[in-house]
Amino acid sequence: xxxxxxxxxxxxxxxxxxxxxxxxxxxxxxxxxxxxxxxxxxxxxxxxxxxxxxxxxxxxxxxxxxxxxxxxxxxxxxxxxxxxxxxxxxxxxxxxxxxxxxxxxxxxxxxxxxxxxxxxxxxxxxxxxxxxx
Amino acid sequence: xxxxxxxxxxxxxxxxxxxxxxxxxxxxxxxxxxxxxxxxxxxxxxxxxxxxxxxxxxxxxxxxxxxxxxxxxxxxxxxxxxxxxxxxxxxxxxxxxxxxxxxxxxxxxxxxxxxxxxxxxxxxxxxxxxxxxxxxxxxxxxxxxxxxx
Numbered sequence: 001x002x003x004x005x006x007x008x009x010x011x012x013x014x015x016x017x018x019x020x021x022x023x024x025x026x027x028x029x030x031x032x033x034x035x036x037x038x039x040x041x042x043x044x045x046x047x048x049x050x051x052x053x054x055x056x057x058x059x060x061x062x063x064x065x066x067x068x069x070x071x072x073x074x075x076x077x078x079x080x081x082x083x084x085x086x087x088x089x090x091x092x093x094x095x096x097x098x099x100x101x102x103x104x105x106x107x108x109x110x111x112x113x114x115x116x117x118x119x120x121x122x123x124x125x126x127x128x129x130x131x132x133x
Numbered sequence: 134x135x136x137x138x139x140x141x142x143x144x145x146x147x148x149x150x151x152x153x154x155x156x157x158x159x160x161x162x163x164x165x166x167x168x169x170x171x172x173x174x175x176x177x178x179x180x181x182x183x184x185x186x187x188x189x190x191x192x193x194x195x196x197x198x199x200x201x202x203x204x205x206x207x208x209x210x211x212x213x214x215x216x217x218x219x220x221x222x223x224x225x226x227x228x229x230x231x232x233x234x235x236x237x238x239x240x241x242x243x244x245x246x247x248x249x250x251x252x253x254x255x256x257x258x259x260x261x262x263x264x265x266x267x268x269x270x271x272x273x274x275x276x277x278x279x280x281x282x
Contacts, residue, residue, distance in 0.1 A: 004236035006176040006217060030232040036225065043219075045233055047193035047260035070259070072191070076184045080245050083178035084193060111195035111260015 008083075014090050022068070025087030029065070029113075033093075040097055040117040046089045047111035048072060054108055056115065061095040065113065098122060137204050137253050150241045151210070176238040177213065177262075181245060185273060188248055188266045192240075195260035196233075202257070204264060206250045211264070214239040247272055 014026040029044040042065075046054070049067035057064040067089040073079070098120035105116040154175065177192035190211060194202070202215040219235040244266070252267035 006234060006236040006238040008174050008176040008178045031230055032219070032228065032233045033230040034226040034228045036227075041226075043233065045195040045260070047195040050259050072180075072261075073182055073189070074184065077182040077189060078184070080181045080183055080188075082180045083174055084180060086180075110197065110257065111193070 011085055011087075013087075022088070025085055026090045027085070027087050028091050029067070029089045031091065035097075039119055040095065040099070042093070042113075042115040042117065044089070044091070044113045044115070045111065046113055048086060049089065049108070049111060049113075051108035054106070054113055056104075056106060058095075058099065058101060058104070061097075061099075063093040063095055063117075064091070065093075065115070066090045067113070136202075137206065137255060148210070150212075151243060154241060175240050177240060179213075179240065179242065183246065183268075186268060188244055188246055188268060190242070190244070190264040190266070192262045193260060194257070194262050197257070197260070197262075199257045202255075202262065204253075204255050206248075206253055206266070208250065209244045209247060210241065211244060211266075212239065212241050213262070213264075 009030075011027040014028055020026075029046045031045075032043040034041050042063075044065060046067040048069035050070060053068040053070065055064075055066050057066075069086060069088055072086040095117070097117075100118045100120045103118040107114045107116075177194055179190050179192045182189045182191075190213075192213065194215070194217065196219065197215055197217050201218065202213070205212040205214075214237075216237050217235050219233055247269055248266040249269045250266070254265045256263050256265075
């Protein structure tokens with residue numbers, strides 16, 4: 001296998017929309033979205049966010065994921081050099097599929113959110129048998 | 134906990150690597166007229182901070198397991214290398230979006246202050262790697278008592 005080297009990316013900031021109570025920047029998390037026969041799976045990179053600081057909101061087909069980071073530095077620390085910015089995460093999606101809201105699963109580990117959105121029964125592909133007679 | 138390896142004193146590849154990195158940067162800058170906007174550094178990007186007793190090096194490495202990380206330190210030189218693997222790459226799926234990347238990385242950096250390489254701690258929490266390195270006694274600020282005559 002060929003060795004693939006990772007390239008750094010500058011985090012993309014969310015365009016300001018209304019005013020927030022919490023100070024600081026907000027970034028767009030990088031996501032992978034894939035579809036299986038059963039579900040739509042969304043994986044988002046949100047480094048610095050622990051499981052209890054993620055919030056998910058699904059209204060109709062509108063999904064909002066957001067995460068708040070915990071304190072990036074300890075008390076009494078001063079920054080000597082900064083290459084990346086820290087801040088919260090926010091991203092909105094419009095889901096084309098019908099989702100079964102009652103079976104949504106979310107799992108957070110090592111700063112990565114994995115969201116499994118099971119398709120509603122009627123959205124699942126169904127094989128239609130053609131009868132010959 | 135990631136592995137921390139202390140190198141024997143007579144081996145020093147770090148300075149050479151660092152020099153090479155700098156030369157490459159210079160070459161890029163020259164050939165692209167002083168600007169190379171999409172090159173922002175070497176993965177992972179790091180933030181360095183300090184307090185009275187320690188220097189902290191932090192990097193955002195979401196989804197990187199501690200067992201896939203290797204950290205070397207010698208004098209003021211620190212090397213972070215590893216691999217980021219991405220789960221869910223099964224065959225039977227249909228990708229709508231792929232923004233997350235997998236691959237290898239190696240970052241060589243020189244710390245801004247002298248450190249004590251025998252006192253290093255590295256932890257991974259919520260996808261953030263923190264390397265905490267103690268400062269040697271002789272560079273810590275000291276309070277001087279003013280004696281009254």
